[in-house]
Amino acid sequence: MAISEAIFPIFDPVLNNLIPMATIALEGMRFFAYHGYYEEERILGNEFILDVYVNTETILTKFVDDLHADLDEVEEILKGADMTLKDIDVKRGKKPEKDKHRPTTVNYETVYLLCQAEMRESTLLLETLVENIADRIIDYFDNVEGILVRLKKRTPPLGGRVDNAWVMITKGEIEIPMFGE
DSSP states (O other), rough: OOHHHHHGGGGGGGGGOOOOEEEEOOOOOOOOEEEOOSHHHHHOEEEEEEEEEEEEEEEGGTOOOSSEEEHHHHHHHHHHTTOGGGGTTTTSSSSSTTTTTESOOOOHHHHHHHHHHHHHHOOOOOHHHHHHHHHHHHHHHHHEEEEEEEEEEOOOSSOOOSSSSEEEEEEEEEOOOOOOO
């Protein structure tokens, strides 16, 4: 069996150029932080639970079982099937020597570290915080197609029993996951 028959049947034109997408998620990240509109909230702090869902195109993982792909190597693999990067909707930049390595997915360890760094910066509004988290992840990864960030503030100080107050933001094309507890 030829390499093109073994590896590339998914690239049949009949499939209308379907590009594999993945949702990378971190649910239930817990942080003690100092966010809130009232000064007491920023002094005493509170527990926060953060969920992040990132949609990313993962076509390069078919060729490289790694977080990054060398596009020169992928091009060599594709030549065996008489294909190019263009055939799999991967475009090189204007300077191929600087655009040699590409992420194949979104590294969830990095997502966690980006969230952790943002949670350390006190904000008045949870809306500001989730926007900052989403923007930080989008700015770091160049292969994010969409993102959902949901932040829960545990037992908000409202004068009565409330388990959580939460804010959620979405950007780009994102599949809304089912939330469970």
